[in-house]
Amino acid sequence: MKPIQVGLLGIGVVGTGTFNVLQRNQAEIQRRAGRGIEITMVADLDTARAQAAVGPNVKVVNDARAVIANPDIDIVIELIGGYGIAKQLVLEAIAAGKHVVTANKALLAVHGTEIFAAASAKGVMVAFEAAVAGGIPIIKALREGLTANRVQWIAGIINGTTNFILSEMRDKGLDFDVVLKEAQRLGYAEADPTFDIEGVDAAHKATIMSAIAFGIPVQFDKAHVEGITKLGAADIKYAEQLGYRIKLLGITKRTAGGIELRVHPTLIPAKRLIANVEGAMNAVVVQGDAVGTTLYYGKGAGSEPTASAVIADLVDITRLHTADAAQRVPHLAFQPDAMSDTPILPMDQVVTSYYLRLRVADEAGVLAKVTGILAEAGISIDAVLQREADEVSGEDGTQTDVIILTHDCVEAKMNAAMAQMQALPTVLAPITRIRKEELA
Amino acid sequence: MKPIQVGLLGIGVVGTGTFNVLQRNQAEIQRRAGRGIEITMVADLDTARAQAAVGPNVKVVNDARAVIANPDIDIVIELIGGYGIAKQLVLEAIAAGKHVVTANKALLAVHGTEIFAAASAKGVMVAFEAAVAGGIPIIKALREGLTANRVQWIAGIINGTTNFILSEMRDKGLDFDVVLKEAQRLGYAEADPTFDIEGVDAAHKATIMSAIAFGIPVQFDKAHVEGITKLGAADIKYAEQLGYRIKLLGITKRTAGGIELRVHPTLIPAKRLIANVEGAMNAVVVQGDAVGTTLYYGKGAGSEPTASAVIADLVDITRLHTADAAQRVPHLAFQPDAMSDTPILPMDQVVTSYYLRLRVADEAGVLAKVTGILAEAGISIDAVLQREADEVSGEDGTQTDVIILTHDCVEAKMNAAMAQMQALPTVLAPITRIRKEELA
Numbered sequence: 001m002k003p004i005q006v007g008l009l010g011i012g013v014v015g016t017g018t019f020n021v022l023q024r025n026q027a028e029i030q031r032r033a034g035r036g037i038e039i040t041m042v043a044d045l046d047t048a049r050a051q052a053a054v055g056p057n058v059k060v061v062n063d064a065r066a067v068i069a070n071p072d073i074d075i076v077i078e079l080i081g082g083y084g085i086a087k088q089l090v091l092e093a094i095a096a097g098k099h100v101v102t103a104n105k106a107l108l109a110v111h112g113t114e115i116f117a118a119a120s121a122k123g124v125m126v127a128f129e130a131a132v133a134g135g136i137p138i139i140k141a142l143r144e145g146l147t148a149n150r151v152q153w154i155a156g157i158i159n160g161t162t163n164f165i166l167s168e169m170r171d172k173g174l175d176f177d178v179v180l181k182e183a184q185r186l187g188y189a190e191a192d193p194t195f196d197i198e199g200v201d202a203a204h205k206a207t208i209m210s211a212i213a214f215g216i217p218v219q220f221d222k223a224h225v226e227g228i229t230k231l232g233a234a235d236i237k238y239a240e241q242l243g244y245r246i247k248l249l250g251i252t253k254r255t256a257g258g259i260e261l262r263v264h265p266t267l268i269p270a271k272r273l274i275a276n277v278e279g280a281m282n283a284v285v286v287q288g289d290a291v292g293t294t295l296y297y298g299k300g301a302g303s304e305p306t307a308s309a310v311i312a313d314l315v316d317i318t319r320l321h322t323a324d325a326a327q328r329v330p331h332l333a334f335q336p337d338a339m340s341d342t343p344i345l346p347m348d349q350v351v352t353s354y355y356l357r358l359r360v361a362d363e364a365g366v367l368a369k370v371t372g373i374l375a376e377a378g379i380s381i382d383a384v385l386q387r388e389a390d391e392v393s394g395e396d397g398t399q400t401d402v403i404i405l406t407h408d409c410v411e412a413k414m415n416a417a418m419a420q421m422q423a424l425p426t427v428l429a430p431i432t433r434i435r436k437e438e439l440a
Numbered sequence: 441m442k443p444i445q446v447g448l449l450g451i452g453v454v455g456t457g458t459f460n461v462l463q464r465n466q467a468e469i470q471r472r473a474g475r476g477i478e479i480t481m482v483a484d485l486d487t488a489r490a491q492a493a494v495g496p497n498v499k500v501v502n503d504a505r506a507v508i509a510n511p512d513i514d515i516v517i518e519l520i521g522g523y524g525i526a527k528q529l530v531l532e533a534i535a536a537g538k539h540v541v542t543a544n545k546a547l548l549a550v551h552g553t554e555i556f557a558a559a560s561a562k563g564v565m566v567a568f569e570a571a572v573a574g575g576i577p578i579i580k581a582l583r584e585g586l587t588a589n590r591v592q593w594i595a596g597i598i599n600g601t602t603n604f605i606l607s608e609m610r611d612k613g614l615d616f617d618v619v620l621k622e623a624q625r626l627g628y629a630e631a632d633p634t635f636d637i638e639g640v641d642a643a644h645k646a647t648i649m650s651a652i653a654f655g656i657p658v659q660f661d662k663a664h665v666e667g668i669t670k671l672g673a674a675d676i677k678y679a680e681q682l683g684y685r686i687k688l689l690g691i692t693k694r695t696a697g698g699i700e701l702r703v704h705p706t707l708i709p710a711k712r713l714i715a716n717v718e719g720a721m722n723a724v725v726v727q728g729d730a731v732g733t734t735l736y737y738g739k740g741a742g743s744e745p746t747a748s749a750v751i752a753d754l755v756d757i758t759r760l761h762t763a764d765a766a767q768r769v770p771h772l773a774f775q776p777d778a779m780s781d782t783p784i785l786p787m788d789q790v791v792t793s794y795y796l797r798l799r800v801a802d803e804a805g806v807l808a809k810v811t812g813i814l815a816e817a818g819i820s821i822d823a824v825l826q827r828e829a830d831e832v833s834g835e836d837g838t839q840t841d842v843i844i845l846t847h848d849c850v851e852a853k854m855n856a857a858m859a860q861m862q863a864l865p866t867v868l869a870p871i872t873r874i875r876k877e878e879l880a
Contacts, residue, residue, distance in 0.1 A: 031778035135731035137585025145577025148751030291575035291748035298734035311588030323763035338471035
């Protein structure tokens with residue numbers, strides 16, 4: 001049988017990895033897929049670099065539309081990224097009857113509903129394993145491996161840059177700014193790291209997971225997004241003393257009131273497996289009602305790990321494109337006519353527990369005032385850690401840190417209590433609030 | 441569309457779980473699969489118990505062949521277990537044109553080649569996600585999620601009973617026999633635990649993983665199988681002091697000389713994620729050339745976790761049974777005409793590193809003799825731990841333990857050196873040898 005012909009739009013790090021792995025493991029992939037899979041055409045603005053990457057036998061053009069218009073191309077891989085031209089090209093490829101593979105989490109988290117609808121109408125597949133957690137086959141696990149389950153919640157370390165930074169902060173006791181510079185020097189963080197460190201990239205991925213876990217549309221605009229830029233080395237140290245690690249988690253959870261969708265630094269018990277995921281690695285915990293807790297771990301980024309996911313999608317499409325379209329794996333795991341309209345829960349209605357750190361004047365009665373406010377709000381305290389004044393740097397013993405772990409309460413109540421505490425004259429700096437999850 | 445109709449052979453713990461989860465999550469599963477999936481007929485020798493489990497609306501018979509003969513049944517689930525009647529019934533179901541879902545690892549590890557050939561000839565699917573690692577979708581990850589990769593090795597904690605026992609031995613410093621009794625009392629070990637504690641169950645699962653990772657036939661008879669019955673609390677303690685944990689691993693690895701396929705207790709660095717998998721949980725590490733290291737973790741047994749895997753297979757068959765048979769997911773991940781005949785490497789040709797514990801007379805020159813034998817054999821030593829005589833129980837200071845970690849050497853060479861050491865008059869008990877893997 002004639003090989004499946006693939007056109008590649010954008011040949012950067014992941015595109016080059018995809019081309020190389022397809023070449024290197026050609027025989028093995030064909031033995032699995034039952035059919036050869038070949039990249040026969042590449043579009044990139046830098047045609048010279050592209051031609052150098054793929055060698056003389058692959059047609060290189062600078063116009064992506066020439067790939068889409070090529071009637072021999074069965075599948076188009078979109079590796080351009082972003083919402084702009086990438087969206088246009090994906091929609092054009094679908095309109096031309098091409099199946100699409102993309103690693104573009106931003107595009108799908110924001111415009112997925114429109115794109116998947118277009119694909120379903122045209123009877124083609126848009127596959128996106130590479131969009132979440134790189135080489136870890138988490139989309140497949142959620143969409144196919146766990147189909148028996150009502151998913152209860154998902155919590156994932158789904159941004160390698162921030163996990164690298166947090167691991168280094170803990171290992172070396174350094175503050176965020178110092179470690180960020182080191183991460184940039186080592187290539188773990190980009191020159192403009194905003195999307196990573198502010199939690200936006202993780203929120204794109206969490207949005208996609210929420211949709212396929214719960215059968216709801218992608219709703220990135222409803223996600224609560226909070227990064228790691230305000231974390232201090234002190235918080236990581238205090239968390240450790242209390243038996244916790246701080247990780248940037250993407251969380252989505254089914255509750256009676258709606259679906260939670262949130263990205264923020266989170267205290268998790270140090271003994272949990274996911275708390276021990278270090279460096280740039282990713283891991284996702286999925287809790288299902290039948291299967292219980294499962295965890296998936298691996299490299300969340302990089303050339304060949306991401307290529308691994310892109311190629312798995314190529315093989316899946318090779319297999320499924322002849323199947324009854326009504327029974328292929330649905331884009332968002334649930335059939336398009338069986339989606340749910342369960343709302344995303346506003347953040348102030350989310351119930352969780354909290355770590356609070358208050359820089360206070362080291363004088364009598366401060367703790368009583370603070371805990372009095374919490375008691376009055378009906379927020380119960382799980383643990384308190386008051387540092388000796390001399391352990392707190394800088395202020396000659398006139399200031400100290402009070403750390404409070406609370407039991408579960410609704411976020412709105414905590415916001416109100418925090419405003420009251422912040423207004424106390426003995427609270428000397430903005431209160432640090434980190435949410436806590438037991439993941440049990 | 442009419443629901444897919446499923447017949448169930450054998451309704452014990454997993455069968456009941458499968459029925460219950462299918463009922464409970466009926467709507468959610470149909471929203472995913474695009475079609476209802478219903479167990480409409482059950483065969484079990486104990487028809488009264490079976491009828492009680494499924495209620496009055498499901499037909500219960502005591503003759504499995506009545507299920508197979510029912511023309512309305514699309515898929516047969518085999519949950520009888522063992523090699524005997526189960527094999528016969530699976531082959532008859534295939535002959536009758538039914539797709540089959542089975543959790544029977546023993547059957548597939550021994551008779552898989554015959555069964556898959558029969559299924560391919562008849563154009564039906566035999567799905568077996570539940571046969572390895574319970575609810576963890578590891579078959580799907582290997583067969584579909586990692587299709588881009590040349591798999592390099594797999595190492596898994598794939599028997600919950602032995603992992604529970606080893607975790608308890610380490611936590612409580614107890615010996616094997618004591619913990620086994622406790623595990624039996626708690627239901628983590630069966631009354632006859634032989635298959636678990638001797639490594640046979642893990643070897644069945646490792647055999648299946650070796651086939652789908654490397655595209656070779658199932659060859660259980662060539663697996664090296666070694667259980668945990670000879671491990672003492674002392675070994676676990678010494679391993680800990682050296683920075684390792686002892687786990688019963690199923691390992692399969694691609695080497696220049698052939699495929700390694702082995703189950704044995706293994707020292708692994710305590711800092712590896714898989715070293716921290718405790719209790720009855722399972723985890724599998726897969727190393728691929730493109731993706732790098734990935735890990736999959738979850739419940740490896742139990743009613744609903746196993747049902748989760750069985751139902752995922754039902755959904756997959758619902759999706760794929762209309763696809764071109766030549767491009768469905770092949771039973772053993774590789775197309776039947778593209779299997780490899782790479783041989784399984786005999787154990788004495790396997791290269792690994794070792795932990796040795798020698799109970800020796802506490803007198804001068806013993807260590808020199810032992811290390812001299814290793815040096816002469818060309819086996820280099822990584823670390824030595826000699827206990828003070830008073831730390832070793834029992835023998836009034838006249839005996840002591842010498843623990844040696846070696847670098848890599850071929851097993852045949854180690855066997856010869858061990859025979860020489862064992863013959864020394866100062867070596868007072870059978871030498872304990874545990875293989876060591878860095879899993880890096």
